[in-house]
Amino acid sequence: MLTPRLARGLYSGALYLLSPLIWWRVWREHALTNKRAERLGLIAAVDETPTVWLHAASVGEVLAARPLIEALAERHADHRLVVTTMTATGAERVRALFPAERYALTHYFLPLDFPGAARRFMRRLRPRLAIIVETELWPNLLAACDRQRVPVVVANARLSEKAFQGYRRVRALLHGALGAVSWLAAKSEADLERFVALGLPRARGDVVGSIKFDLPLNDGFRDEGKRLHSAWGRRFVWVAGSTHDGEDEQVLDAHARLRERDPQALLVLVPRHPQRFAAVAELCMARGERIARRSQGETPDAATSVLLVDTMGELMRFYAAADVAFVGGSLMPIGGHNLLEPAALGVPVLTGPHLENFEDIAATLREAQALREVDDAAALGDALVALADDPEARRGLGAAGEAVVDANRGALEATLAGIAARLPATPTR
The missing domain is CATH 3.40.50.11720 (3-Deoxy-D-manno-octulosonic-acid transferase, N-terminal domain)
Structure with a gap:
């Protein structure tokens, strides 16, 4: 033995x-x-x-x-x-x-x-x-x-x-x-x-x-989020955070589906790893997206369809500016990322099916009806269209997520x- x-x-x-x-x-x-x-x-x-x-x-x-x-x-x-x-x-x-x-x-x-x-x-x-x-x-x-x-x-x-x-x-x-x-x-x-x-x-x-329920929050996140959203105008904004190789393509497919219904919708795309920033920018341009790059100090205007956050440490700020947040690492078999970051801010949370690293947290959010799960790009696009058309559903989903975080600290x-x-x-x- x-x-x-x-x-x-x-x-x-x-x-x-x-x-x-x-x-x-x-x-x-x-x-x-x-x-x-x-x-x-x-x-x-x-x-x-x-x-x-x-x-x-x-x-x-x-x-x-x-x-x-x-x-x-x-x-x-x-x-x-x-x-x-x-x-x-x-x-x-x-x-x-x-x-x-x-x-x-x-x-x-x-x-x-x-x-x-x-x-x-x-x-x-x-x-x-x-x-x-x-x-x-x-x-x-x-x-x-x-x-x-x-x-x-x-x-x-x-x-x-x-x-x-x-x-x-x-x-x-x-x-x-x-x-x-x-x-x-x-x-x-x-x-x-x-x-x-x-x-x-x-x-x-x-x-x-999980100590992740005790993540630090301050009014600065929310205030900055409101300021950013206001600066971008009266448009539907969604964030795809911590995305991986093979996932950005699906996110852009979903965004194209959303923009068929709402041409003014803005995607804030935040890749997980800095070594992929340039490749993701090239992918967006190859898809015909009008992008603004955070690292170059560019801000979205009315023609911008994608804001690429090619900087580190700003994800919470952009989650706070979102109408809906998709948490990456979940459409590919990565295991998911922190679902609680947008939930703690009262932002509706979407995720893919691969949540092995956060199965307990996902179960808690799911039980409270504070999470919407999608299987692929088409389902993600459909979920975005549904939420963009239903502000009341967004408010309910966001409030449920925030309540889960508060209850589990x-x-x-x-x-x-x-x-x-x-x-x-x-x-x-």
């Missing part, structure tokens, strides 16, 4: 065999603000200030963790807060959301999960607590935490059925990794049971809900309480 220790040894051997390919990928995934050596755990050794380390893999996890990071910075101001990401876009979001003039926060890239890199990173960082957002369970990093007796909290933990079936094939490896987890704050009972089936001791997990406080209970007391000098 394969033991967790042997499984981790085989896993590490496979990583070493694949290291040229892994390093090539990392060489491309780079940010000028960070040294590539961080990928090998080569960070500056910290001083005696107690450190809390939080890992959020990429943009989605950083956005989900934002209220948690803000609360940790406020409530544990006597600790150094270190945030790691895996991707360069995640690093950019950390810098944008937590500027140095307001937050005493350090960012590094997460080291690759080679045993030596993991041990080196932990020796130099010496955190008093590690917090992993969602599902980034790297076996050697967790083993290094266990070796140094660093408590590990998994916050906003989720595990889709599809991911669970994949992890079952390496259950011995996951069993060892989950054995290093001190506490897992699951989004739902189904998520928790999947982690338990993979080896998490049941007593170390609790269902607290509270996971953040439960998560913070669990973290505080596991954060070792700072020794007195």
